[in-house]
Amino acid sequence: MASSILSRHLASSLRPSLGLSASGYRHQQTPAKRVEEVEFDGPCMKTEVPGPRSKILAQQLAIQSVVQVNFFCDYEESKGNYLVDVDGNRMLDVYTQIASIPIGYNHLALTKVMTDPKNMVSTLGMMPPEQFSEKLVNDLMAVAPKGFSRVQTMACGSCSNENAYKAIFIWYRVRMRGTPEPTPEEVRTSVINQVPGCPDLTLLSLMGGFHRRTLGCLATTHTKAIQKLDVPSFDWPIAPFPQLRYPLDQFERENAQEEARCQEEVEDLIVKWNQKGRHVAGVVIEPIQAEGGDNHASFDFYRKLRGITKKHGCAFQVDEVQTGGGSTGKFWAHEHWGLDDPADIVSFSKKMLTGGYYQKDSFQPDKLFRIFNTWLGDHTKNLFLTEVIKVIKTENLLDQAKRTVWSFVDKYPHLLSRARGIGTFCAIDVKDEDTHNNLLLKARNKGKTLSMDCGTQSIRFQSALVFTEHHAHLFLDILNDASLSSSRVYTGIQCGPAQTDPYTVNLQRRG
Amino acid sequence: MASSILSRHLASSLRPSLGLSASGYRHQQTPAKRVEEVEFDGPCMKTEVPGPRSKILAQQLAIQSVVQVNFFCDYEESKGNYLVDVDGNRMLDVYTQIASIPIGYNHLALTKVMTDPKNMVSTLGMMPPEQFSEKLVNDLMAVAPKGFSRVQTMACGSCSNENAYKAIFIWYRVRMRGTPEPTPEEVRTSVINQVPGCPDLTLLSLMGGFHRRTLGCLATTHTKAIQKLDVPSFDWPIAPFPQLRYPLDQFERENAQEEARCQEEVEDLIVKWNQKGRHVAGVVIEPIQAEGGDNHASFDFYRKLRGITKKHGCAFQVDEVQTGGGSTGKFWAHEHWGLDDPADIVSFSKKMLTGGYYQKDSFQPDKLFRIFNTWLGDHTKNLFLTEVIKVIKTENLLDQAKRTVWSFVDKYPHLLSRARGIGTFCAIDVKDEDTHNNLLLKARNKGKTLSMDCGTQSIRFQSALVFTEHHAHLFLDILNDASLSSSRVYTGIQCGPAQTDPYTVNLQRRG
Structure with missing residues (x-):
């Protein structure tokens, strides 16, 4: 449970300075702000x-x-x-548009790119601009996860996963056939949606996983009914995801058993579906189940899943759309597993601003236009990403993400439980959906935006990478006030006249 | 066959001034350039x-x-x-990045938007900027097709169609159930991809249709095998699209029979699939089958299809991703049908810069987050679209699109056939795939970019809306040279030293 050990370690290291009291948390001394903070x-x-x-x-x-x-x-x-x-209203944003604002609002580096008339719109598929190769080589490949030599850009997370799935199916089918060349029967039947041209292959996903909302993606998404109801789907295998009990150190044996059960189920499903001729071409997972409620499993659980896919010749896709880009204190969340060959495909979007996926050489289709669309992403987003990566490095934001963390659960055992997270990618559970919704609304009126749509009981924390200890203290102040407040009614926060002095109000002065 | 009548009419009206000769086309007198042309x-x-x-x-x-x-x-x-x-190399672009550059490159109106530091990136789903309502009301809704009161923005054409399909399935299923409220069994089964929660509904599409490449879209795309091969699909009904014979005035009876056959097949399929319990929730079509080879049918064919969907309670989606935004001389290609109630959903992207779809009120899902994703488009693209719509109006580009057209087929009966089109949305067939590829390469080396991927024998013409008669003459000059040239080898076009005078060379001086 390295993730939670890390989380607890960081939580403890912060707690002494947080001035926790029996009646609730109240931070007394906000640390000095960093020089580069101009907000x-x-x-x-x-x-x-x-x-x-x-x-x-x-x-x-x-x-x-x-x-x-x-x-x-x-x-x-x-x-x-x-x-x-x-x-x-000025709110501390710890949800950042569903984890999509990497270095905060109006970072100078990005406004500079935005206002350069050279950076116009263009398609990337057939006629990219000159800098496209350079951007890919220098930037996207510079942050590529270990073992990856190729990247394919896409416009958004849905298209990234849809096309990654296609790459997996093509890869698997070519190996089954022994040659990339299709038979005339395959050519004929593919155009009319029939086997063998459109084979009856499957992708295995895990309960609680969220891999986006287009029809292919949706067949691997298993979170809320509202996202899937009334939409036709593929009948593909779904394995359980470990339901860990917290605090982790009190349930080590039970959690290990639970993870073993889920691993066995994954392997059983692959064997069974292969036997019945509906081969499992790949397994798709999130390193942390984000929309599903910030569900974590141990790094070892993921290492074992990777081993199972290798054993059975399935592709292993790590969906880092929500976890990628630095929020866990490493650029990619799966780097915490410490594997040399962690995956075959890693998809991304959100904090990366451009969508896309890294793939191994063997997943590159044999012919052009098998994976293609008009835009294939957006060059402007690549230019933004260049600046984001530069800022992450120069401002040392990955190290900062490792340090910022929260600790709150101990004070409200009747309300809160299951504090969990890596780096800034944190969540906590409240006792029920009503409490969840009440707390979120109250916190917002106190000046903080939080997840509105993660599981039914979880509150998620998805800050930008420029979130510092200073902001963590403010955040805990607000959450404390919100949870103590008995009503959802807006009570207001006193602030000085914004016109004359927007900086006069600081929550520490209310302490 | 109003489309082709229009095409022929415009072709004839141009021809007398084109100086066609028996040995091939050569334009002698290029019309005066318009004042606003600064290219x-x-x-x-x-x-x-x-x-x-x-x-x-x-x-x-x-x-x-x-x-x-x-x-x-x-x-x-x-x-x-x-x-x-x-x-x-400076090329006349008559393909415009697969029909995606509405008002040409570096239009001043767009560079102004681009360099305004206010126009930063943001998500539109949950926290849109203040101008978002205004942009929707004033711009997207100002060009809405007749009968539509709502619009949903998306990032690209694929996501537009995927989500339009979801809206259709939800709409159909709610009517079947008689209430938007699902049963507990539907809630339970939806999360695990099973009926009744994920119902076995279908969408009917037409052979030769191209509705993009993600898994849901791909199940309705029937163009080339390379786009679908090895990817699992949905078993959904596919009807034939009329194969018209040209010249249309010589085959009126045959073409009418062919269209009647296809209409009957559509209706038969709906009845049969409904009877076997796999209800046809909707029919999706393109007003001109674009990627499939610029295949046209008469406006009456589409009017009858619309009637069939109404009769059987299916939704009718018109995919205007490639045809929308003015290229046919009307803002939406389906406006040529002259119907008061032409469709239930109209999807768009490409020339519109933002993706999305218009929908009738009844297609708005009953609950939030049924149709949703993080970005829901890109506000910057909406700002660009505002300027594009303004330019289309002030420069009267729709009228201009009606005037620009080509005529070439008559001179090369051994090579070219089936000239067809509406406005600037035109195509021609060559005798085989080899000739097709040769001609495209030669034309490119003569200074013109054309479709590389439409059917196997068609050459498509997909200019920007700022394409004028002046450009049409240049285009015909180049195509004439390319078709007369016996080799694919680059022969060069003489041009003055670009450093000193980039404007010295003009094809008319070579005539």
Whole structure:
């Protein structure tokens, strides 16, 4: 349980300085801010959230579009870890648009790229710009996970996984056939969706996994019914994911048994489905089940899964759409496993800004246009990514991500449990869905944005990489206030007149 | 056959001024350029394409990525209808990155948006920027097809169709059930990919249709085997698309019979699949089958298809990813049908820059997060689209698209046939795949980029909306030269020294 050991270690190392008291957590001394921080000093709430302006805009939008908007943002005013809404509320953002803002809002490095007229829109599939090779070589490949020599860019996480799945099926089928050349029968039947051209291959996924929402991806997603209900799917094998008990050190034997049970089930399913002719071409997993509720398993569990796929000749895809890009304190979450050959395909998006996947040479299809689309990503996003990677290095953000962590559970055993995480990728459970929703709304009105959609009882923490100990203390202050508050009603946070001095208000002054 | 009548009409109206001769087409007098044109005077070729610099870059890229690159581009130097490559070759672009460059390269309106530091990246799903409502209301809805009151943005064409399909399945299933509320059994089974939660519904598509390449989309795509081979698919009904014979006025009776046969087959399939319990939830079509080879049917054929879907309670989705945005001389190709209620869903991308789909109110799912992803498009693309729509209006580009057309077939009956098209959305067939590939390569070396991947015998014409009669004449000159040329070897086009006077060379001076 290295992940949780790390989490607990970091939690303990922070706790002494956090001034925890029996009646709840209250931080007394916020550490000095780092020099490079040029953002706000703290949250500043003027209305409840969503405020009146957000509500008007939401009504306008609802007439013409599908609306699942929390509130509307003023992205010009947002800065660093602080998201400002259209009502002038300034919130500490620890959810960062579902983990998609790598180095905070309006980082100078990105605004420079944005305003360079050279960086125009173009397609990357057939006519890329000159710098495309350089960007791939210098940047995307410079952060490639161990063992990978190739990358394919895509526009978003869904397209990344859909195309990674295609690459797996093609790879598997070519090996079955013994040659990349199809038979005339395969050519004929492929166009009309029939075997053998469209073979009856399968992908194995784990319960609680979330691999996005398009039809191929959705067949490997098993989180909430609302995401899948009424949509036709593929009948593919689904194995259980370990349900670990916390605190981990009190349930070592039970958790080891649980992980062994799940590994056996994975292997059994592969054998059974292969026997019935519906071969398992690959296994797809997340290094941490994110949308499913921040479910962790031990690094050893993943190492064993990798071994099983090798034994049975399946591809192993690690979906790092939500975990990749540094939030666990390593650039890729699966690096924590310490394997030389961790995967065959690693897909990414979100914090990477461009979507795509790394693949081994053998997963490159034999012919052009087997994996293809018009845009194949967005060159502008690659340019942003270049800057993001540079900032991560120069500001040493991976090391910082290792240090920032939370500890809160001990004070509210009646409300909170199962604190878990690696680096900034953390979560905690509350006792039920009502408490979950209440706490999230109250925290938001206190100046903090949190996950609104992860499991039914989990609160997730998905900060930008520029989140520091200073912000962690603020965060714990707010969560403390929110959990102590008895009502969901907005109570307001006093802040000085923003026009004259936006920096006067700091939560430590309320302590 | 209104489409082809229009095409022929426009072709004839151009022909007298084109100076066609028995030995081949050669335009003598290029019309005066329009005032707003501030681009190059013509192509200027310095090397064969791909040139030496492109080849080096392709080699670099091939090491680390999947490569299906034609050549690398210098997007800074490209302007209007002219694409400049990294070897300094300036080509008349009549393919525009698979129909994705609406108003040409480096239009001033777009560079202004690009360099505004306010226009930063953000997600649109849960926390859109303030202008998002306004952009939707003023721009996307201002160009909405008749009968549509809602729009859902997405990042690309694949995600647009995948989510449109989901909206169709949800809509159909809710009507079957009589209530949006699922049974406990449906909730339970949906998470594990089983009926009834994931129902065995189907979508009917037409042979030759191309609705993109992710797994759900791919099940409705029936063009080339290479796009589908080795990838599992859904067993869904596929109807024939009319194979019209040209010239249309010589085959009126045969073509009418052919269309009637296809309509009957669509209706028969719906009845049969419904009877066997695998209900057809929707029918998805393109107003012109683009990637399938620019296959047209009469407007009446589509009107009848729409009628059949209404009769049988299926949704009717018009995929305008490639046809939408003005290329047919109307903003949406299906407007040519003249129906008050043309469709239930219209999907778009490419020229629209943002992906997405328009839908009727009844297709809005009952609950939030049924159709959702992190980005839900890209706000920057919406800002670009605003400018594109403005330029289309102020420069009267739809009317211009109606006027620009080609006529070439008559001169090369041994090589070319089936000239067809609406507005700038045109194609022609050559006698076989070898001739097709030869002509495309030769034309490219003469300074024109064309489709490389449409059917096996078709040459497609997919210009930007800023393509004028002036460019049409240049285009015909080049195609004429390419078809007369006996070898694929690069012969060069004389152009003045680009350093001193990039505008000296104009194809009319070679005439």
